[in-house]
Amino acid sequence: xxxxxxxxxxAYNPSDLENAATTFPELNFEIVHGGLAFVEETxxxxxxxxxxxxNMEIHNIIVERRPRAxxxxxxxxxxxxxxxxLDRMFWGSGGTLIHPQPGPHAxxxxxxxxxxxxxxxMFIPDQQxxxxxxxxxxxxxxxxLHGIDIDKCKQAIAGDEFSRAEGEALPExxxxxxxxxxxxxxxxxxxxxxxxxxxxxxxxxxxx
Numbered sequence: 001x002x003x004x005x006x007x008x009x010x011a012y013n014p015s016d017l018e019n020a021a022t023t024f025p026e027l028n029f030e031i032v033h034g035g036l037a038f039v040e041e042t043x044x045x046x047x048x049x050x051x052x053x054x055n056m057e058i059h060n061i062i063v064e065r066r067p068r069a070x071x072x073x074x075x076x077x078x079x080x081x082x083x084x085x086l087d088r089m090f091w092g093s094g095g096t097l098i099h100p101q102p103g104p105h106a107x108x109x110x111x112x113x114x115x116x117x118x119x120x121x122m123f124i125p126d127q128q129x130x131x132x133x134x135x136x137x138x139x140x141x142x143x144x145l146h147g148i149d150i151d152k153c154k155q156a157i158a159g160d161e162f163s164r165a166e167g168e169a170l171p172e173x174x175x176x177x178x179x180x181x182x183x184x185x186x187x188x189x190x191x192x193x194x195x196x197x198x199x200x201x202x203x204x205x206x207x208x
Contacts, residue, residue: 012037014045021049028145030055032092039076046088047081053145054085056137057092060103063110071112074129075120083127090142099173107134 010016014031015038021029034042034054045052054077063070078085091107093100112120112128120126136144143150157163164170174183 013041014038015041017045017049017052021045021051025051027051028053030090033058034089035059035073035077039073040079043077043080043085046077046085052088053141054089055092056089057094058097060091060093060100060106061098064098064102064106067106067110068113068116070110071116075112075116075126078126079120079122082121082124083129083133086129086133087136087141089137090145091138101170101173104138107137110134 014034017029017031020027029049029052031042031045031052032055034056036058042054046054059070059073062073074086074089077089091104093103110129112126117126117128139150142148172184174180174187177183
């Protein structure tokens with residue numbers, strides 16, 4: 001998918017799913033990055049087809065840094081069918097762009113600001129996001145769509161090389177990489193606030 005000043009026609013519009021979802025009702029379809037563009041078209045697809053879900057990849061950057069923008073996306077997707085749409089969204093980290101750890105924590109702390117919630121919903125008022133909605137976003141919806149038994153998965157990976165002792169904290173984001181000190185200083189600086197900023201260049205790290 002090209003990014004930049006290149007003609008892409010209608011490539012970003014998810015409406016081409018309409019015929020596929022109609023023809024193959026037994027199949028599950030996902031819209032990757034759903035809601036980052038064509039929110040209204042996506043909301044109508046979600047209202048009309050129960051076999052379409054949203055892959056939330058890239059949303060982790062937005063919920064951590066732009067929670068009101070994240071609210072607008074989620075409420076926009078719920079605008080037609082209501083809050084039940086929240087349970088058809090599942091997490092994707094987009095881990096090549098940003099550390100995956102802060103995103104789920106931001107989701108768990110997230111609530112819809114009341115002023116935006118009051119204005120949401122076309123036919124029925126949208127409801128405040130619940131702990132169950134968040135649990136489904138982070139694991140339950142994906143597991144349901146793919147027939148995964150979460151409890152059995154937990155049993156299968158118990159005691160593996162990634163397990164931690166009870167109460168043991170996760171390492172701080174980026175602390176295991178070679179540039180840990182530089183990245184930590186950058187994240188704690190004013191430059192981290194607001195818009196995404198690329199990592200320091202070699203010249204910046206050298207103080208040039």
